[in-house]
Amino acid sequence: IRPTQITSPFPRRRRRPVDLLQSGGAAMLRLRHTVLSQLLSSSPASPISHLSRLISAAAPAVSPNPSFAVEDYLVSTCGLTRPQALKASAKLSHLKSPSKPDAVLAFLAGLGLSAADVAALVVNDPQFLCAKVERTLAPVVAGLTGLGLSRSDIAHLVSLSRAQFRCISIVSNLQYCLRLFGSFENLLPALRLGRLLSADLETVLKPNVAFLRSCGLDDTDIAKLSIAHPWLLTSNIECVREMVAHAEDIGVPRGCRMFRHALRAVARLSKEKIAAKVEHLKKTFRWSDAEVGIALSKLPSVLARSNQMLERRSEFLISEVGFEPAYIAHHPALLTYSLEGRIIPRYYVVKFLKENGLLDHNRSYYSAVIVMEKVFVDKYICPHKEVAPYLAEDYDAACRGEVPTRFKFT
Secondary structure, three states, X not given: OOHHHOOOOOOOOOOOHHHHHHHHHHHHHHOOOOHHHHHHHOOXXXXXXXXXXXXXXXXXXXXXXOOOOHHHHHHHOOOOOHHHHHHHHOOOOOOOOOHHHHHHHHHHHHHOOOHHHHHHHHHHOHHHHHXXXXXXXXXXXXXXXXXXXXXXXHHHHHHHHHHHHHOOXXXXXXXXXXXXXXXXXXXXXXXXXXXXXXXXXXXXXXXXXXXXXXXXXXXXXXXXXXXXXXXXXXXXXXHHHHXXXXXXXXXXXXXXXXXXXXXXXXXXXXXXXXXXXXXXXXXXXXXXXXXXXXXXXXXXXHHHOOHHHHHHHHHHHHHHHOOOHHHHHHOHHHHOOOHHHHHHHHHHHHHHHHHOOOOOOOOOHHHHHHOOHHHHHHHHHHHHOOOOOOHHHHHHHHHOOOOOHHHOOO
């Protein structure tokens, strides 16, 4: 596209500076839906120079004008509320004309950001309006397009990364993270909460990933951990080493199947807090050191359960069901299910069936707890419709927290 092909949005007649300012801003806003779309559809060999020609031709220079009010501009053009504009304008007090923010807004609109997206971006990062379109934003978009990101992906990334989008390093960071996570869709959850795109690639991201790989984790494990704990890959490597040591201390060695789950369980827990939790488990379930080690090696996430929740399960499973502490230690999955919605109702059903001779007394209650709901109903409810027609109704009532009369035994 040649500059002569773009019709100037300004009338030829001479105008006052204020009129020129207002009409110039309006003209730039009208270009929002064309500038970047032409950039992205142009020859991939020269997207930056193409954008440069478009902006240069469409945006005549606007001289600094003392009548330009940043706060008013943020309200009328960017869609901020007056309080938001007042706060944001403090970081934009050096702006003397709308030319630079107009170019940025045209760029964002060309990417497909909605008015609400733009307003949110400006509220969180007012200085984005001062970004250099030709020297910074356009090269970033060109680099991201080269990685295979679509225009909608890039627009989403602008909203997530904000200030990081103004740094060219975002391209190399994203390229590395895409390989690690496998796809942009897999990466998105980590980007929403973490600082992957702003962390130093060579001194932070790569060393942390290399260390976790040396611990036996594959890239899928690392990606899942990063989604659960977005700070993981951007932390000092000593913090990561400490987390690995804590996982080993609770009896989960590197390379084993549960190691990733152990890392997730001990993340952000100090050595003192882990020790206190272990002591509480021993006291609550009457476990020995060996038994608590068995439980944690099988299900490290027990560490993340609240003390109150653990105490209630201990009381029911040991006092009511009659499980031995050692049995619970070898079957810690019992501690992960809902007490009211699963453990208690299914216990009532199994007990009812055994009391009425409809189920072998040697049948394990544990096997009834761990199966999916449909499997439980098919195996323990449906076969007894004729001899126990109210069993399904009573089970539903028990799941709601009630204890039907037929489930009460002396």
